[in-house]
Amino acid sequence: MIKVNYIFCVLFLCSNALSGEVVQNPVEHWAEYPEINYGVGEEKALLEKGEYLVKAGDCIACHTSSTKQPFAGGNAVKPTIPLLGMQIPIGTFYSPNITPDKKTGIGRWTEAEFSRAMRHGVSPDGSQYYPVFPYVWFTKLSENDIKAMYAYMMRIPAIEKENKPHDIPWIMQWRFLMLGWKLLFFYPFDGEFKPDPEQTDQWNRGAFLVEGPGHCGMCHTPVTMFGSPQRDMAYTGSVIDGYAAPNITGSSLKKVSVDKLVRVFLYDELPGGGQVRGPMKEVNHDSLVYLKQSDLEAISVYLKSTVDPKPLKLSGSGMEKASLIYNKYCVNCHASGAGGAPKYGDVMGWQAIIEQGKEKTYTHAINGYNSMPAMGSCADCTDDDIKLTVDYMLQAVESGGDIIARPLGEPPVEYTLKDGERVFNEVCVTCHQEGTLGALQLGDPRWGEVLDRKGFFGMLNGVIHPRGYENTKGDCVKRGACKTCDDGILIAAVKYIINQSVEGANYVLW
Ligand code: HEC
Ligand code: HEC
Ligand code: HEC
Ligand code: HEC
Structure with a gap:
């Protein structure tokens, strides 16, 4: 924890730290990157590049199940696909050991085998990987990037830990079926990142990080019922582990400055107010806080240039507007009760909330409350828009009961x-x-x-x-x-x- 803040400071934040601006995150840091021997000269440069890309790829988040065994696998990954308005789990995948252990890890792999796995989703024995391994994004890495990542992966401490078999339906255990999936959803899009000459270097750098190692779309792009990203709706928002990964296209972030976006990544500050939680917090802490400020700015510039093909038009007024906001942002959780969200129109579920008073309810919706994200992740909404939407939701349950407003409480403390x-x-x-x-x-x-x-x-x-x-x-x-x-x-x-x-x-x- 201390070390993390230190690295953090050395990288780019000392000036802020001195001005007392660094917000210490009270939650324990999850996996620590291991100490390695970088050597000197060219070797050092290569290993540092590899480490940087591995951090940008957040490999540690999926490939670590115990803080003491970084990259040794065993973490449960549970993807879902949307079907008939519900999120259907398709099984539990256990991430493999990717330390250079020769027996249980990837210690015997050649660089070419590593490259084929990372960029084409094919294992050394020729079988197909499932797309829970984000090769759909990692395919954007160049041969040189892979070379550096391979060098780094071969240098981290080897840990002997057997892989755990996936717990998935039998039909999916036939890996060759993935070939069909890849023909439809992967091969038309695979291949190294090609910079757009019309755009600035900064934009291209951001595009590479977002579309490539950062695999931001894995959570922020809606998924089809085949588990593939819905490319024409890139970054318009999705649901992950019961959390809404919000719309992060430029259309939604237009009022959010690059500076504010960088603060999302470094300080867990959501643009709408409140703290980043859940899977994104893990992304920040394992990955984005390690990136250079210039890269975080590039990411932000790129995101702000993306377009939502079906933007929410916050026109209209009163309940009409509220209903638009509800159906775009709140419905993901409040229609199904995902994550314990009180269901729309469910009188029992809202009773205790109504009793606490309207002001408090507004404050919870605006600042966030447990797993309720601040502003329901609507970065474009004003406080008044949210109040209006809360009124809209309460309208569905209020049955004339007197609502007594109570004084607002302190913001919730974070516990360890x-x-x-x-x-x-x-x-x-x-x-x-x-x-x-x-x-x-x-x-x-x-x-x-x-x-x-x-x-x-x-x-x-x-x-x-x-x-x-x-x-x-x-x-x-x-x-x-x-x-x-x-x-x-x-x-x-x-x-x-x-x-x-x-x-x-x-x-x-x-
Ligand atoms: C979203 C979670 C996730 C992330 C992020 C992730 N992986 Fe994986 N990875 C997996 C899963 C799950 C598998 C197993 C796939 C399978 O069995 O088809 C896997 C498989 C692999 C394999 C094949 C190992 C073997 O024994 O066959 C390698 C190598 C690998 N990942 C490296 C990486 C690297 C390097 C990164 C970061 C740049 C990374 N992964 C990021 C989930 C992830
Ligand atoms: C593992 C899933 C996951 C990945 C990968 C991921 N995100 Fe997120 N992201 C989320 C979730 C969930 C939230 C909502 C957090 C909350 O409400 O507290 C979020 C929130 C955000 C926000 C705040 C948006 C707002 O309006 O409140 C930004 C910006 C963001 N992510 C950018 C990124 C970028 C850039 C990447 C890639 C480098 C990325 N995310 C990768 C899940 C993810
Ligand atoms: C990511 C899922 C999610 C989204 C999106 C979401 N909510 Fe919630 N909401 C929750 C959860 C979970 C709770 C219950 C929190 C608790 O009681 O611990 C909640 C609670 C609430 C409450 C009751 C707060 C209280 O005082 O107990 C209100 C009001 C509310 N949400 C409004 C909204 C509005 C308005 C939107 C859209 C702009 C929205 N929510 C979007 C998950 C969500
Ligand atoms: C008076 C006894 C008692 C105390 C004290 C108690 N629990 Fe429980 N808890 C239970 C029982 C009984 C169950 C249900 C067992 C069952 O039916 O499977 C349970 C179930 C749970 C569950 C599972 C809930 C679910 O949704 O399935 C969790 C989580 C839990 N307790 C956490 C806690 C925590 C945290 C505390 C302390 C703050 C706590 N319990 C204190 C008796 C207790």
């Missing part, structure tokens, strides 16, 4: 895994140690089943709103029987439970 551990040991332990009332014990592998079944948010809700929405079997006692715990600390406790009990799951940064 340590806080979670403390609360667990003080409170949750009463039942979750002895198995009282059938509660699962810390470290019980069955927590993994709960996580699979309910997802991260489902589990949070099982504690925070055990009866709020529907009485789901397996729910905890209300708020873990802790009267003084706020939502943040309960979330930290649940993260702690998952961290201690489920292999390959890491939600520390979420």
